[in-house]
Every structure is written in C-alpha cells, then in structure tokens.
Amino acid sequence: MSGSAAAHGHESGEHLVAMANDIANYFRPQARDEAIAGIAGHIKRFWTPRMQQKLKAYLATADGDTGLDELPRAAFATLTVPEARKP
Numbered sequence: 001m002s003g004s005a006a007a008h009g010h011e012s013g014e015h016l017v018a019m020a021n022d023i024a025n026y027f028r029p030q031a032r033d034e035a036i037a038g039i040a041g042h043i044k045r046f047w048t049p050r051m052q053q054k055l056k057a058y059l060a061t062a063d064g065d066t067g068l069d070e071l072p073r074a075a076f077a078t079l080t081v082p083e084a085r086k087p
Contacts, residue, residue: 013057
C-alpha cells in the first residue's frame with residue numbers, strides 16, 4: 001500500500017462501519033433513544049467531515065448488507081453530514 005493509501009486506509013467504508021459498530025457497542029446498554037443520541041453525538045464530535053462523507057457515500061452505494069448495525073444506522077440518519085468541499 002502506498003503512503004497516501006495507508007494514511008487514508010482507516011477511512012475505508014468497511015473500516016468506518018466497523019468503527020461505528022464499535023461505538024454502538026459502547027452505547028448499547030443504554031435505552032435505545034439515549035444510545036442513538038450518544039452515537040450521533042460521538043460521530044459529530046470526533047469524526048471529521050470527510051469520515052462522515054465517506055460513510056454516507058459508502059452506505060449510499062453499497063449493494064445489500066453493509067454490516068452497519070441498526071443503532072449506528074439510526075444515529076447516522078439523525079446527522080446532517082457536511083457537504084464535500086469543491087476543489
């Protein structure tokens with residue numbers, strides 16, 4: 001993997017799904033609404049706009065099951081993902 005690819009490999013769609021599922025597992029013991037709010041808050045605070053855009057694009061273009069659990073899917077649906085910057 002090239003240096004550039006390695007630097008952004010952690011932002012692949014599959015890896016972002018895994019990260020979102022890990023976040024959901026942390027919040028899962030809470031009531032559903034609280035868990036969704038906690039997941040959404042974490043993503044909004046700690047994920048860069050680029051990461052959010054990449055997950056949104058991955059979910060929009062993936063065929064079939066993306067592997068994203070229901071809780072992070074619901075949380076992500078509550079977020080307003082920033083638009084990608086134009087070059």
